[in-house]
Amino acid sequence: GEDCLWYVDRNGSWHPGFDCDFFTFCCGTCHQRYCCRDPLRLLTERQQRHCLAFSPKTIAGIASAVVLFIAIVTTIVCCFMCSCCYLPRTPVGTAGLYPSPFPMDPKAGPAPPQPGFAPMAMYPPAGPAAQYPLYPSGPPIYNPTAPPPYVPAQPSYPGA
Numbered sequence: 001g002e003d004c005l006w007y008v009d010r011n012g013s014w015h016p017g018f019d020c021d022f023f024t025f026c027c028g029t030c031h032q033r034y035c036c037r038d039p040l041r042l043l044t045e046r047q048q049r050h051c052l053a054f055s056p057k058t059i060a061g062i063a064s065a066v067v068l069f070i071a072i073v074t075t076i077v078c079c080f081m082c083s084c085c086y087l088p089r090t091p092v093g094t095a096g097l098y099p100s101p102f103p104m105d106p107k108a109g110p111a112p113p114q115p116g117f118a119p120m121a122m123y124p125p126a127g128p129a130a131q132y133p134l135y136p137s138g139p140p141i142y143n144p145t146a147p148p149p150y151v152p153a154q155p156s157y158p159g160a
Helices: 045-053 056-081
Strands: 025-028 033-036
């Protein structure tokens, strides 16, 4: 005989599957199942699985997942296209100061100069590096004869 698989009735209650006796079949609908001997009312296991796959809860779950995916993709696309985006961006005119997120093909060579722009050197000229003043390695040394760092202002008129 055919077995009745688990199902959910119209009230949303879950019912476990059950076996039908010899020469009986699983009969009924997607939301109510029972064993019977009438082959015209037979509900095959394939039809029962079809009921499970296209239940309203399954369709609602798939639809909400699709809507959520579209919302996320739309948000990402809008964020990259809008100026109000909070993602870090490379400021205009400073492209050489920040590393590019796209790898550069070493075989491509330098880009040709654009009309109206003067060509610039790609790298700084070779030579000694610029020297910057060194900072002291520790806190300043206390000198009791040095003037205080803040001198109060003297009154500008007599008798004050």
